[in-house]
Amino acid sequence: MALAVLTVLTVAACGGPDEPDAAPASPPDRPTASRSAPQSASAEPGPSVSAADGHDADACTDGNCEIAVTKPVTIHFQGPGGPATLSVTEVGPNKIEYSVKSGNGQSKGGASGPGQGCVMTLRENGSGTSCGALSHTRPSPQPDSVVMQATTTEHGSVLLRLIS
Numbered sequence: 432m433a434l435a436v437l438t439v440l441t442v443a444a445c446g447g448p449d450e451p452d453a454a455p456a457s458p459p460d461r462p463t464a465s466r467s468a469p470q471s472a473s474a475e476p477g478p479s480v481s482a483a484d485g486h487d488a489d490a491c492t493d494g495n496c497e498i499a500v501t502k503p504v505t506i507h508f509q510g511p512g513g514p515a516t517l518s519v520t521e522v523g524p525n526k527i528e529y530s531v532k533s534g535n536g537q538s539k540g541g542a543s544g545p546g547q548g549c550v551m552t553l554r555e556n557g558s559g560t561s562c563g564a565l566s567h568t569r570p571s572p573q574p575d576s577v578v579m580q581a582t583t584t585e586h587g588s589v590l591l592r593l594i595s
Contacts, residue, residue: 480499480584480586480588480589480590481499482497482498482499482590482591483496483497484496484497484498485498485499486498486499486500486501488500488504488506491506491508491517491591491593492506492507492508492509493508493509493595494508494509494510494577494593494594494595495593495594495595496591496592496593497569497590497591497592498590498591499588499589499590499591500519500522500527500588500589500591501522501587501588501589502522503518503519503520503521503522504518504519505517505518505519506518506519506593508577508593509577509595510533510553510555510577511553511554511555511575511576511577511595512533512534512554512555512556513533513534514533515531515532515533515553515577516531516532516533517529517530517531517579517593518530518531518532519581519589519591521541522587522588522589523587524583524584524585524586524587525543525544525545525546525547525583525584525585526541526542526543526583527541527542527543527548527549527581527583527589528540528541529541529581531551531553531558531579533553536557536558538551538553538558538560540560540562542562542581542583543583544583545583545585546564546565546582546583547562547563547564547565547582547583548562548563548565548580548581548582548583548589549561549562549565549579549580549581550562550565550570550578550579550580551578551579552573552576552577552578552579553576553577553578553579554575554576555575565580565582569592569594570592570594571594572594572595576595577593577594577595578592578593578594578595579591579592579593580592580594
């Protein structure tokens with residue numbers, strides 16, 4: 432299974448895979464999360480970003496969470512084709528860089544600028560990505576997939592959502 436490669440070229444533009452696929456927005460609500468699986472890393476509290484699951488990276492193990500990330504973190508979660516790993520490699524004011532590994536595939540991406548971010552839909556046979564200006568509206572779940580939304584903030588944190 433090969434994941435698409437994502438590269439953000441400018442503040443307002445984002446290069447993505449062959450099939451851009453952003454999840455349509457739906458009204459915000461609190462995602463359900465399982466906190467039963469152990470987690471090797473966590474996000475720590477940062478200034479002024481409110482998230483349903485706070486800074487608890489353990490909330491993401493089932494592919495459903497909303498957390499504020501203020502430093503690099505690795506999150507293991509259940510993807511549509513089995514175990515997947517999201518590695519947030521850089522977080523700063525209005526900036527995020529990350530990679531997602533699932534099966535034999537990997538996708539890397541990032542965004543920078545006020546209110547910028549990416550929405551990636553991970554499927555068993557690949558992924559689709561859309562980057563640019565994002566709101567804090569939660570994306571809709573998609574059948575047989577995990578949707579990841581990462582939105583930058585001016586405070587040096589990222590609002591990260593996983594929806595399965």
